[in-house]
Amino acid sequence: MQLGRTFFTLLALCVTGLSACETLKTSRPIMPIREYERMIAGRLDADYVGTDNCLAACHAHDQLRRYFDASTMGAQLTPETGLPLVDCESCHGPGSLAVQGLTPERVAADRAEGRETACNHDTLIDLKNLPAAAKSLICLKCHTANATFNLHDWNLGDHAISDVACGDCHQVHAGPNLSVQTEDVSRLCFSCHPEIRTEFYLPSRHPVAENRVVCTDCHSAHGSPYEKSLREATVKETCARCHAEKAGPFIFEHGETTEDCRTCHQPHGSVQNNLLSVQMPFLCLQCHEGHRTNASQTTKDRFYTRCTDCHSEIHGTDIPSATGGGFFTQ
Amino acid sequence: MRRIILGLITLTLLCSMAYRAASASDEPPVARAVDVPTGTEGSLSLGYRAAAPIGSGRADEYDYLHDAVTFGANGQLLALPHRFHLDVDIRNREDTLGHLNYGFGDLLLIEVVHRSLFHHLENIRLEDLDPAALDIRDSGEDYALEIMIDDIAVAFKAPRFPMHLYARGSRFDKAGDRQLRFLDGSGWFNNTVRTSTPRRIDWQTQHYGIGINSHLGPIEVDLSHWEKRFDVKGSRRLFDLYSGAGFPPGSQRPAGEFPHNGTPEFKGSATTLKVHSNYTGKLVGTATLSTKENRNEVSGAEADYFVGAAGLTWMPVTKLTVFLNYRRVARDLDNPGAVIIRDRTVPAISYGNPDVRDSISADTDTYSATLRYRPFSRLTLRAKYRFEEVTREDSEAWELIPDSTTRRALTLSGDAHPAKGLKAKVEYTHKEVDDPVSNVEPNRLNRAKLSIAWTPMPRLQTLLGYTLSREERNDPIFAATDAADDRDVRWDRVLASGTFLVSDHVALTTTYAYLHHQIEQEIVYTDASFPFSPQIDGGVPYESDAHNYALTLHYSPSERLQFNTGVSHTTSQTDFEPNRPDLLAPVSIASLAGVKIRETRYSLSGDYALRKGFRVGVDYEYTDFNDVLDHTNDDVADGISRILWTRLSRKW
Numbered sequence: 001m002q003l004g005r006t007f008f009t010l011l012a013l014c015v016t017g018l019s020a021c022e023t024l025k026t027s028r029p030i031m032p033i034r035e036y037e038r039m040i041a042g043r044l045d046a047d048y049v050g051t052d053n054c055l056a057a058c059h060a061h062d063q064l065r066r067y068f069d070a071s072t073m074g075a076q077l078t079p080e081t082g083l084p085l086v087d088c089e090s091c092h093g094p095g096s097l098a099v100q101g102l103t104p105e106r107v108a109a110d111r112a113e114g115r116e117t118a119c120n121h122d123t124l125i126d127l128k129n130l131p132a133a134a135k136s137l138i139c140l141k142c143h144t145a146n147a148t149f150n151l152h153d154w155n156l157g158d159h160a161i162s163d164v165a166c167g168d169c170h171q172v173h174a175g176p177n178l179s180v181q182t183e184d185v186s187r188l189c190f191s192c193h194p195e196i197r198t199e200f201y202l203p204s205r206h207p208v209a210e211n212r213v214v215c216t217d218c219h220s221a222h223g224s225p226y227e228k229s230l231r232e233a234t235v236k237e238t239c240a241r242c243h244a245e246k247a248g249p250f251i252f253e254h255g256e257t258t259e260d261c262r263t264c265h266q267p268h269g270s271v272q273n274n275l276l277s278v279q280m281p282f283l284c285l286q287c288h289e290g291h292r293t294n295a296s297q298t299t300k301d302r303f304y305t306r307c308t309d310c311h312s313e314i315h316g317t318d319i320p321s322a323t324g325g326g327f328f329t330q
Numbered sequence: 331m332r333r334i335i336l337g338l339i340t341l342t343l344l345c346s347m348a349y350r351a352a353s354a355s356d357e358p359p360v361a362r363a364v365d366v367p368t369g370t371e372g373s374l375s376l377g378y379r380a381a382a383p384i385g386s387g388r389a390d391e392y393d394y395l396h397d398a399v400t401f402g403a404n405g406q407l408l409a410l411p412h413r414f415h416l417d418v419d420i421r422n423r424e425d426t427l428g429h430l431n432y433g434f435g436d437l438l439l440i441e442v443v444h445r446s447l448f449h450h451l452e453n454i455r456l457e458d459l460d461p462a463a464l465d466i467r468d469s470g471e472d473y474a475l476e477i478m479i480d481d482i483a484v485a486f487k488a489p490r491f492p493m494h495l496y497a498r499g500s501r502f503d504k505a506g507d508r509q510l511r512f513l514d515g516s517g518w519f520n521n522t523v524r525t526s527t528p529r530r531i532d533w534q535t536q537h538y539g540i541g542i543n544s545h546l547g548p549i550e551v552d553l554s555h556w557e558k559r560f561d562v563k564g565s566r567r568l569f570d571l572y573s574g575a576g577f578p579p580g581s582q583r584p585a586g587e588f589p590h591n592g593t594p595e596f597k598g599s600a601t602t603l604k605v606h607s608n609y610t611g612k613l614v615g616t617a618t619l620s621t622k623e624n625r626n627e628v629s630g631a632e633a634d635y636f637v638g639a640a641g642l643t644w645m646p647v648t649k650l651t652v653f654l655n656y657r658r659v660a661r662d663l664d665n666p667g668a669v670i671i672r673d674r675t676v677p678a679i680s681y682g683n684p685d686v687r688d689s690i691s692a693d694t695d696t697y698s699a700t701l702r703y704r705p706f707s708r709l710t711l712r713a714k715y716r717f718e719e720v721t722r723e724d725s726e727a728w729e730l731i732p733d734s735t736t737r738r739a740l741t742l743s744g745d746a747h748p749a750k751g752l753k754a755k756v757e758y759t760h761k762e763v764d765d766p767v768s769n770v771e772p773n774r775l776n777r778a779k780l781s782i783a784w785t786p787m788p789r790l791q792t793l794l795g796y797t798l799s800r801e802e803r804n805d806p807i808f809a810a811t812d813a814a815d816d817r818d819v820r821w822d823r824v825l826a827s828g829t830f831l832v833s834d835h836v837a838l839t840t841t842y843a844y845l846h847h848q849i850e851q852e853i854v855y856t857d858a859s860f861p862f863s864p865q866i867d868g869g870v871p872y873e874s875d876a877h878n879y880a881l882t883l884h885y886s887p888s889e890r891l892q893f894n895t896g897v898s899h900t901t902s903q904t905d906f907e908p909n910r911p912d913l914l915a916p917v918s919i920a921s922l923a924g925v926k927i928r929e930t931r932y933s934l935s936g937d938y939a940l941r942k943g944f945r946v947g948v949d950y951e952y953t954d955f956n957d958v959l960d961h962t963n964d965d966v967a968d969g970i971s972r973i974l975w976t977r978l979s980r981k982w
Contacts, residue, residue, distance in 0.1 A: 013466065036648055061639055075410055083411075083436045093521045130703065135652070136735035140609040149485060149496055152552055152604040155614050156386055156641040161653055161700055163710060169808055181417055182429045182443055195781075195795050195825050198843035201878040201900050203955075203966070207392040211427060212479075214446040225618050225639030225657055233620065233659055235636040242479075242502050244535040244560035249624060249631035251665045253689040256722070256767055259661070263770055269926060271845075271874050271902040273452075273965035278849065279923050281905045282872050286817075287730070287769045289810040289864060290855030292519065295915040297858050301457035302522055304919035305963070309456060309524050312591060318629035319592055319671055322517030322572075324582035324683040329513045330590035 039134040040141070042125040049096045051077050051087040058099070058107070058119045068173050091138050091172070097123035119220020135165035150222045157223020164192070169221065185214040189221075196268060202277075205269035216266070217241070235260045237265070250316030252326025258315055280306045372405025372416075375979030377947075379421055386969030387450030387474070389929075389955040394448035395971055398422035411435035438597055439485040439566070449475045452506050456524050457963040473528070475506035493544045496554075499679055502535040505564070512591055516573045517583065532564035533593070539600075548608050558598035558624075558969040564629075567592035569674050583681040586673035594628035614643040629666060636660040653700040654826055664691035688724035690731060695719050708747040715740050720767070724850075728808055732765035739775075751785035769808075769817060769851075772801035777821075777907070789831040796844035797823040808854045810864035817851035837884040848873040853908060867910040876902035890939035900929045903958075926958040926967060942981050949975040 038044065056244050068074040076086040089095055110117040127135065132133045136154075143151060143166075169188055170178050180188060190197040199205070206213045213310050215221075218238050219229045232238040239261045240247035248258065257263045264283060265275045270280045281290065285305045291303040308314050311328040321327040376399070383395040400421050407414040415434040420426045428444040453475035454466050456522035457467040478501070485496040507528050515523035541554030567589040574585035581614040599622070606616040646652070698716040706713070717738040725731045743757035761775040777799040785791045801819035808814060824844040831837050849872040856862040882896035903926040913919050935949040955969045 032620060036645070039648075049838050075408065075413070080410070105665060129707070131648070131707070133645075134648075137610055145682075149494070149541075149552070151609075152550070152606050153616060153618070153641075154609065155606070155643045156616055156639070156655060161702060161712070179431065179441070180486035182421070182427065182445070183417065194793065194827065195797065195823060195843075198823070198825055198845065198878060201843065201880075201898065202845070202876055203388075203902055203929060207447055207449075210392045210425075210447065212392060212445050212468075212477075218598040224938070225616070225637075225641065225655070226459040233622075233635065237622075241500075241537070242535070243536070244502075244558075244596060247560075247596065247624070249626050249663055249665065250594075250690065251626075251629045251631050251669050251686055253663065253665070255728055256690050256692070261443070264770060269929070271876050271904050272534045273925075278847075279906075279925055280904050281919065282849075282853075282870075282921060285809070285852065285855075286849070287806075290853065290884055290919075292856050292862055293860040293910045295914055296965075299460055299463070300913075300917060300919050301922060302463060302524065302675075304913075305457045305922045306454075306511075306965070309511045310522065312510065312512040317592065318594055318626065318631070318669065318685045319567075319588075320582070320669060320681070322583045324681060326683075326687065329517055330592075 015277065036137060037132055039095075039130055040125065040138050043097055043123050045097075046094035046123060047096040048089050048094045050088070053099055054088045054095050058102070058117055073172055073178070077092055086142065090142070091125070092127065093125040095119075095124065113310075132163035132165040132168075134161070135167055136160070139166040139284060150220070153220065153223040153225055156225050157220065157229050159221060159229070168192075182214055183211045185216050186211065189215040199266070199268035199270075202269035202271055204271070204273050206267070206275075206285075208268075213242075235262055235267075246315040248316045250326065251318045252320065253316050254314060254328065281306065363414075370405070370409075371982065372403065372407075373943075373979055373981040375402040375977050376400070377402075377784060377975055377977030379973060379975040382972040384970040386452065386955065386957075387472075388452065388966060389452050389953045389969035389971035389972075390973070392447050393971065393973070394422045394424035395973075396422060400975065400977065402977075418634070429965070430684060436487050436680040439483075439487065441481075441483045443479075443481045445479040447477050449477060449506075451475065452965060452967060453509055454511070454526070454965055455963050456511065456526055459917065463515075463523055465523050467525065467527040470507060471507070471528050472508070473506070473508050475504055475508060475531070478503040493542060495542055497538075497540045499538040500536070504534070506531040507531075509567070510591060512568075514570055514572065521573055527568075529562045529568070529591075531593070532562070532563045534563065537562075549866045550606055550608075551602040552602075554602050556600040557601070557848050558596075558600070560596040562593050562595050566594075566619040581685070583671075586679045587675060588671055588673060588681075592628065594626045596624060597627055598622065598624040612645055616641040616643075629669070631665040632663070634662040634664075636662075639779055649704050652700040653698075653702070655696075655700075657694075657696040659694045660886070661693075662691045665689045665830045668748065687727045690725055693721045695968070710745045712743045717880050729809060731767060734765060735767050735771075736764040738762045753783045755781040766803065766815075769803060771803070771808035772817075772819065773804045774802045777798050787933070791829045793827040795823070795825040797821070803851075807849060808864070810854055810856060811866065813864075814852040814854060815868065817849065819850075820846070822846040827884075835886050839880075839882045839884075841878070841880040843876075843878040845874075845876040853913070855913070857912075865910065865912065867908050867913060870906060872906035873903070874904040875901070876900060892937045893935070895934045896932070898929075898931045901925075902927050902929075922963075924959055924961070925964065925966065928956040928958055930954045930956075943980050945977075945979045945981070947975075947977040947979070949973070949977075951975075 020243040072088055076083040079085055096215040098121065100120065102117060102119060107117045140151070140154065169180055172178065190221060200208050208214065218231060220231050223229055224231060226233050230238045232241070238260050246258070261267070264277060264278070266277045267275065270276055276283055278286065283305045293300060293303060313328045313330065317326070317328055317330060342684070352749065378397070379689065380391070380397045380399050381395040383389065398421065400487055401418065402420070403416060403418040405416050407440045411434055413431070417427070417429040417433040424446060424950050426444065426446045426447060430440070430442040432440040440665050453468060453471050454465060458464055467642040477497060480501045481499070483496065483498045485494065487494045494659040507530055509526055510529040511524065513522060514525040515521035527920040536559045537556060539554050539556035541552060543552045544550065548553070568591050569587050569589050571587050572585060574584060575585065581899065602622060604618045604656045606808045609679055618639040620637040624633040626632070637657070637659050640655070642654045644652045665686060665688065668682065668684045669686055670680050675681035687864045693967045696716065696718040698714060700712060700714040703711045713870070716739040720735040722731065722733055725733050739759060739761040741757065741759045743755070746754045748754065757776065762769060763773050766773060777797065781793070781795040783793045801823040803817040805812065806814045825841070827839070827841040829837065829839045832848060850869055853867040855865050857865055878898065880896065880898040882894065885893040903924070905924050906920050908918065908920055923933070930953070932952045933950065935947065937945060937947040939945050951973045953971045957964070959970050
């Protein structure tokens with residue numbers, strides 16, 4: 001309750017403060033270092049000529065233009081859409097040198113001869129060969145949290161550090177919806193993480209191949225401050241998004257083991273049932289001594305098959321066992 | 331709930347304010363002709379899916395294996411300012427997927443994702459070498475869960491106003507019957523009755539959050555509040571008649587009808603503040619502060635978390651980038667100091683624990699520094715050092731858990747493109763841990779990874795990956811003894827894949843994967859007679875292996891006709907080998923726990939494009955899940971699934 005009050009107090013303060021901050025959201029120069037500025041701005045001696053000139057000069061008859069017109073980015077070319085204005089040169093850099101000497105007449109003449117008019121691509125930003133960080137910056141200069149709400153932690157994420165760029169997952173010129181659809185997520189992730197895919201061939205696995213659970217249910221592709229780019233601060237919290245019944249808190253906790261579910265489970269897939277990392281009873285015998293036994297005893301089935309047949313609340317419980325202790329039998 | 335409603339009202343009001351602010355702009359109307367792109371495309375499909383399962387549903391663990399009419403839709407509409415995208419896949423009443431995106435200009439964005447699935451569960455028969463100690467109440471029961479996952483995200487974005495609002499929610503429903511195996515009788519060694527029984531569950535997990543997100547020139551701020559609920563609609567706890575423990579003297583529980591296997595409800599909330607500076611700067615800073623509260627609504631146990639994280643990215647020159655991260659997770663667990671359990675009909679009969687051990691609270695501080703150096707465009711090198719310190723409270727009551735744990739890890743990695751068509755990745759990690767939290771955590775870890783992707787010719791792509799990990803744990807600790815010797819662990823992972831473009835119409839992909847897990851450590855157990863001395867079985871090996879072979883063939887004789895066929899075969903097994911006679915006679919404990927599975931899946935599909943956008947498709951899938959050991963009391967059972975799916979679709 002206290003947190004709720006704190007939140008709404010902060011919210012009210014933000015509303016009051018920001019109502020007077022409208023002027024802050026004005027066009028500001030970006031602040032990259034010089035090398036990156038050149039990379040993502042292109043030829044500094046070129047001028048911006050506008051999308052109409054780019055498209056009329058070279059891309060009027062392109063398949064590319066049709067794709068682009070159908071995309072959100074294409075839609076943003078016109079102010080009437082209500083979307084922030086983005087044009088070709090926002091990403092490709094100023095185009096005056098690229099279209100120098102090209103006229104509608106020449107384009108028409110070339111087209112009449114079945115030829116595509118070539119522009120001077122070399123003067124545009126060399127998007128294909130930019131380092132991943134520079135490619136991402138082209139997007140991030142607009143798609144900060146202001147435009148896309150899930151990019152707060154981009155710089156903390158493994159993708160940013162490992163040279164993954166936005167365009168590796170999002171196809172800018174294809175279709176009106178640039179977000180990755182649920183049914184495409186896993187395929188996309190496995191294209192760079194094929195070794196993880198092999199874990200989903202194992203007998204016990206999350207339904208990732210069926211697209212009913214996807215990688216981004218647990219991991220944030222846009223980065224997170226947490227280990228393995230998890231969506232939550234701890235492994236337990238991440239798992240508890242779907243397995244809340246096991247998260248606790250309980251009166252009797254399983255030591256600190258349940259704080260990291262990976263102590264006993266392999267989250268992607270496993271040979272053992274229930275994604276266990278090791279088959280019981282060996283799983284439990286790694287840390288706990290086995291129950292009383294000797295060579296004449298025939299009750300090994302009780303003590304050395306599945307420990308959880310008796311310790312059935314192994315993730316934690318509120319009910320003490322027969323001796324009053326927390327042995328997870330009830 | 332009140333807070334959520336209040337939040338939504340606030341959101342709506344703020345959105346209206348934002349919209350008015352945007353509408354009131356004095357910018358002149360656009361003079362030139364409006365040329366707003368519009369477009370519609372989509373497809374619909376209708377089909378019939380016939381399923382013929384035999385034996386265990388494990389052959390298609392997440393498939394509702396019943397005949398059903400199927401429906402699919404995919405469409406996008408661009409009638410600006412409306413943008414609409416829809417994906418629907420309904421395979422049967424239990425297996426559905428829907429994804430909807432709607433945008434109104436830059437003001438409103440809505441995303442809704444719905445997923446449902448069916449999960450087959452096994453009815454595991456308890457090991458019955460001593461049938462008198464068993465109570466099986468669920469012979470012949472079939473178990474399965476129906477699962478629904480719904481997510482919704484709504485964002486109100488106000489152009490020309492530096493503040494945006496969003497709300498998100500998710501709901502996870504799980505309902506059905508599953509097996510509960512529990513301990514009945516007295517629960518002490520003199521009377522253990524293992525019992526299996528059906529249990530109806532109906533659980534719902536909900537997360538709802540609202541947030542405000544603002545752009546303040548050089549920095550951006552995001553503040554959000556989340557509420558979390560876990561509700562139990564089915565049985566919250568079961569009751570059974572227990573016999574009195576009677577032995578040993580001082581046992582707590584008398585005979586009576588007591589609750590067991592309770593599933594409590596939980597409530598939680600979280601408030602998170604995120605700040606980051608402009609990404610296009612030379613120096614980018616990010617910070618996250620979050621407080622979280624979780625409460626067990628039945629017992630009153632509480633878990634509070636504080637999470638603070640900060641990151642700094644510094645790019646002194648384009649070839650070199652430094653990433654500095656710090657994270658603190660403070661966990662404060664507070665459980666009731668005493669608990670009393672009462673008989674269902676005679677409350678005077680009770681037992682409990684007047685002095686419950688405190689749960690372990692801990693502060694975890696993690697520091698990491700990563701250097702990324704790109705000497706030239708075809709080579710990137712990285713070095714990461716990570717230091718983590720865990721300081722625990724109340725651990726003295728937990729004899730096996732140390733007061734603190736320190737972890738240090740160094741990772742060196744590199745990506746290289748030495749030649750056209752050749753990419754290589756290498757990574758080496760060395761980790762040292764002082765006072766690991768459990769025997770499973772090693773004192774030392776060394777891991778090496780190598781991955782090579784080579785395209786020697788345009789028609790051939792190959793991939794080879796290998797990961798080797800070695801772990802050592804010094805002197806594992808057990809409650810009964812600390813005389814156990816070191817534990818060694820080895821992991822191997824191999825992946826080899828090749829794609830051959832046999833011709834312009836034929837592509838063949840073959841993959842082989844191998845996963846190996848090996849542990850060698852001492853097993854500790856106690857003798858069956860007083861004084862129950864600890865016994866040690868030295869150097870017991872445990873091994874788990876899995877091999878997967880996959881082959882897919884794509885054949886497209888014409889633009890209108892396509893065939894795909896594939897086979898995937900996975901063999902996996904686990905085993906361990908105790909040495910002591912106590913553990914080998916009259917039956918080896920290893921014989922009660924082995925697993926050996928062969929899973930083979932064949933698939934064949936064809937798709938033909940008719941006229942006017944119509945297509946017909948046929949898929950056939952055959953899966954054989956083979957429990958090779960055929961042990962009647964293990965976790966798995968044989969099953970076969972056959973699915974034939976015919977579809978007619980139209981695209982326009």
